[in-house]
Amino acid sequence: MPAVSQKGRSMPQSPIRKLVPYAEKAKKEGVRVIHLNIGQPDIKTPKVALDAVRNHTLEVLEYSRSEGSEEYREKLAGYYADNDIHVKAEDIIITTGGSEALAFTMGSIMDADEEIIIPEPFYANYNGFATAAGVNVVPVTSHIDDNFALPPIEQFEKLITPKTRAVLICNPGNPTGYLYTKEEIKKLAAIVKKHDLFLVADEVYREFAYDGRQHYSILQEEGLDDNAIMVDSVSKRYSMCGARIGCMVTRNKQIIKTALKFAQARLSPPTFAQMASEAALDTPQRYFDDVKEEYTERRNLLVEELQKIDGVKIGNPQGAFYCIAELPIDDADHFAKWLLEEYRLDGETVMVAPAAGFYSSSGYGHSQVRIAYVLDKESLKRAVYILKEALNSYTHNG
Structure with a gap:
């Protein structure tokens, strides 16, 4: 069988998208997956x-x-x-x-x-x-x-x-x-x-x-x-x-x-x-003012709620709509898969992006995840609560 290229073998998987099959399987089983993994805004297109x-x-x-x-x-x-x-x-x-x-x-x-x-x-x-x-x-x-x-x-x-x-x-x-x-x-x-x-x-x-x-x-x-x-x-x-x-x-x-x-x-x-x-390009300035205000509120809520979780360290975003959170775990890849494959809280779980894929240096980001705050505040608050309960279960029973 002809071989694929070395470049193809070296091409990295997306840390954002590689877990999609696990999320889709969970959804087919009736689980509500709250997506914190991808920067797809829920704000309406102009x-x-x-x-x-x-x-x-x-x-x-x-x-x-x-x-x-x-x-x-x-x-x-x-x-x-x-x-x-x-x-x-x-x-x-x-x-x-x-x-x-x-x-x-x-x-x-x-x-x-x-x-x-x-x-x-x-x-x-x-x-x-x-x-x-x-x-x-x-x-x-x-x-x-x-x-x-x-x-x-x-x-x-x-x-x-x-x-x-x-x-x-x-x-x-x-x-x-x-x-x-x-x-x-x-x-x-x-x-x-x-x-x-x-x-x-x-x-x-x-x-x-x-x-x-x-x-x-x-x-x-x-x-x-x-x-x-x-x-x-x-x-x-x-x-x-x-x-x-x-x-x-x-x-x-x-x-x-x-x-x-x-x-x-x-x-x-x-x-x-x-x-x-x-x-x-004809979108009025008010659209951006409202969006910025909404994202500021979401960021504040997310940071505040994550800071309540023991062992979690978080960077404070000054722009965009992402943050890196350091969790009290050793392997964010395993944790992210576990969330989708095994963890359920009242029929819900969360999807995060393991952060090691956002580094080029080996050894970095293995306890970190990227979180996108592109959901409404109620969904964000619920997601962080599920994450808190999941971390408690994972660290005590994992």
């Missing part, structure tokens, strides 16, 4: 976006341009200008989700066996994108005791080698909810300019910054035009995960020209989803 597709007048569903429709990119540039990010339509390539934007970015700036530095824990699929591109992730570890703050710049400098091509951050962070300060962005900007590297920022959670904090984009930093590449998406901003529309944004013309070749190879982003995404 009506204006859905209406754009519902009321379309297309008679032929044609290809769009490889870089995305000009109308959408022009309008998107206007959105960024409103957020003090000044780019032109030609600085934007529309992609099939932020995932494709990251894949295009790695393909455009890195060759096989080169290195990208990423503060960990990080969005688990960064490991997959790097594997697919044949490049190596060099992690710099942040810690829950420091609320996952950016490690000292000196740690980055020690990791830079002749193979280093870029630094990648997620701001605000998935899975930690950490929000980089303006000063931290400036420190990163200085180091990439000093060493002639790229700074790539995944900014899909830009709107979700809490407690009066402000998001500062790498594209707001002066003198970084040749180095800065931003990745963005409509998935979380407008609760449109299924649209699969994102973008890659940079003022570096050579990178745009290179990424466009990858975009041409996959032909074009989906037409209906672009229509919805363009219309979503």
